[in-house]
Amino acid sequence: MTFKAALYGWTATTLRTLDHHGVRLRYPYRDRIMFENHILPAIAGDDSIRRVLMVGCGWYTHHYPALLGDTEVTTIDLDAAKRPFGGDSHIVGNLTTLGDHIPDEGLDAVLCNGVLGWGLNEPADVEQAFTACIDCLRPGGLLLLGWNNHPPYNRVSPEDIPAFAGLEPVRVPGLDAHRIVALPRNQHCFQAFQKPFSD
Template identity: 35%
Template structure:
């Protein structure tokens, strides 16, 4: 019965993704790391969106049937990209780009997004340290100052045989989001995948000590990513 239900949902999606969306159809994974992302992390992003004075722009890197429903979970302007052209069907019309995450800054330009979520890329397409470095550089480029990067990956030597955190801290600052179960910038999910989420913020330009703060400044730097949402 479960398989039949799944096949019917897939058939409806193939006929009309928008109709399937209106019927709230999804193909979500029930893994603990996905539940943490969809409930805890997205809940935090939605709280930020509710407090922000303007629209929050979110970029999700890598789309497929298992995260196709994410725009319905987030109260943000949702954009996505994937290197495979066939995955474009899972993106939002007018807000999806077919291209590589390691060159996305050339497409989006600088300071374009408030939040970037890159989950499950390392070890699944981006397999070497150089590729990870290029991914981080492009994420840093497209984020607004103070913007949030959520980087998720399986912290196993057979998937990611290099140290991600030192590489990331060459470009970003660590950030501990106010999520109940999170105690630091690197959060480990208790599952067989050894999945971790790394929370980072884009550094703000240095301000001369004698410079006056901008008139429209609302939050101090210590307020975290939300301080960068304008």
């Protein structure tokens, strides 16, 4: 085991112990509060969303599957060391290969926050990753994107992603807009799309 994996494992265990005692460490920023207090609870309360993929893990996301209540959550991260921060169902792998793990139309929602521009950077990889996500979404499924419209993280923006052309803009769950800047200083945006229902 690498030092990083051991450190993350220890951190995750410590965070879960604190959680168990009612102490939840979290980022206090406006974008995180919006995600954790409004968007995730709205998704948890939507009966049409039962199977969710959360992309990208960190110490501050370890409790996100729990925030989705009894929704079936799978997490994915390219970095094997992040495994301890993932959910009970976790994939170590690249989002570009999601189809190797999830069947077509096997998801009701994909939540992809802080991954575009944060490792998923090359246009061809971005296109492959989101094509895979869309294939795995059922018709009417939700793709929630969190991204930073700020260099160097916006080298590829949603407007530049051909796979998004077939999606319909919808309101971000829990909010009243299709796109919202959650934190002005880093232009962290949440933006929501729906896979069209078949004709």
